[in-house]
Amino acid sequence: MRITEARVIVTCPGRNFVTLKIVTDEGVTGVGDATLNSRELAVAAYLTEHVVPLLIGRDPARIEDTWQYLYRGAYWRRGPVTMSAIAAVDTALWDIKGKVAGLPVYQLLGGRSRSGVTVYGHANASSIESVLAEISSYVDRGYQAIRVQTGIPGLESTYGVSAGAHYEPADAALPTENVWSTAHYLDHVPRVFARVREEFGPTLRLLHDVHHRLTPIEAARLGRSLEPYALTWIEDPVPAELQEGFRLIRQHTTTPLAVGEVFNTIWDCQELITSQLIDYIRTTVVHAGGITHLRRIFDLAALYHVRSGSHGATDLSPVCMAAALHVDLAIPNFGLQEYMRHTPATDEVFPHSYWFEDGYLHPGEEPGLGVDIDEEQAARHPYRPASLPVNRLQDGTMHNW
Structure with a gap:
């Protein structure tokens, strides 16, 4: 089994979500969440430009190796954007593994x-x-x-x-x-x-x-x-x-x-x-x-x-x-x-x-994670910019939100 496609789907059914859907040559698919609140497009771009090309042709069963490849191979490691992108891939691969095994992931x-x-x-x-x-x-x-x-x-x-x-x-x-x-x-x-x-x-x-x-x-x-x-x-x-x-x-x-x-x-x-x-x-x-x-x-x-x-x-x-x-x-x-x-x-x-x-x-x-994304429904809810608030003290000083 090989990965043939990985789609980054951004949708806003009330708030913005970023989802990665991985497709294999045997028709088994897996989904992973890549949402980073108020920075969603940063993760979507990281996946689209830097991660998806690396996935095509890989064996989806090699979850640990893929995690290490994406983490160690990035050089600029860690941070919320990188780790949310890696999380989406990892979660989707666990979903695929569960479906192939015919077992829910917790098993x-x-x-x-x-x-x-x-x-x-x-x-x-x-x-x-x-x-x-x-x-x-x-x-x-x-x-x-x-x-x-x-x-x-x-x-x-x-x-x-x-x-x-x-x-x-x-x-x-x-x-x-x-x-x-x-x-x-x-x-x-x-x-x-x-x-x-x-x-x-x-x-x-x-x-x-x-x-x-x-x-x-x-x-x-x-x-x-x-x-x-x-x-x-x-x-x-x-x-x-x-x-x-x-x-x-x-x-x-x-x-x-x-x-x-x-x-x-x-x-x-x-x-x-x-x-x-x-x-x-x-x-x-x-x-x-x-x-x-x-x-x-x-x-x-x-x-x-x-x-x-x-x-x-x-x-x-x-x-x-x-x-x-x-x-x-x-x-x-x-x-x-x-x-x-x-x-x-x-x-x-x-x-x-x-x-x-x-x-x-x-x-x-259900085998896998037991969740999916309806891409037709997702397309009905296009992305819209949304930012988290900021916080100031009563004298105007910036404070933690």
Whole structure:
């Protein structure tokens, strides 16, 4: 069997997605997600100009060799564009291998380690009272874990708070601007979780995303203030470029820490894992080099009591979600899987076999990943420019978004 074609498909059924479809001379196809939110065309160009020509004529069964070829052969290694492109190829090859074997991909990864994948939903609203209603709706649907975000009094807009049912932060062709106040935030968040615990008791798993906005000592203060409410994690408390900052946070709070959705390789998280500075690693299939490399990261994490908590927002297509579920089902150190429902239009473009039931996602038993792209439907939704916002402090200083 040989690869005869690889198509890069860009579509926008409510938001932009980049998909690679690999075709073999025996008619077996595989799909991989290459979406990089607000930088989609950079990855599409990298695939079209630099990767696709290398794939033609290759044996699709040689997944590890192809991964090494694309990584080591690039010379300019790593980075989100390169690793998202490699991830698309790798994921598509695992899809093909599963179809050839007649098995779902999780069986090729060692089989089930659990009966279903525990997911968390996003409850977000402008106020505490309204977010309580959102949480209640998730509990009624069977969710056992919920991320909680609210508006902050005194600020016009806040990360993670949507205007509709489907949150999409890339909201304009050019970046919109948010205004941030750490003082307002640190004062407000403990009040939110005090009310949530009062209403829903001690056993519901609660999470919160800080979105890189604090310094280490500010994050330590937040973690300590949230200890009475027993969060499953606070996510991305500080920018992860200075990984020593997590050591400072660790010294001051027992609130668990999660990080990694912007990481691209095992080297980005090596120190955080081996020094046990985090509790959950949030790397995902599309941004961390595909199933092959993500499994390496999770295997390293397992040695140091670190569990998975993969990013799963709607900036990842159903192709990536399907791939993530196969990994989640197989690894021994699974923690949680983020799950945001896609729009109906997205589900039409990407028919899939995974489903949600009673707080769990199930990848299905179809050979391969159990997901595809309907290219006719995809063509009805052309690309449109969409940028993530930027963030400023109240005095106008640029800040982390």
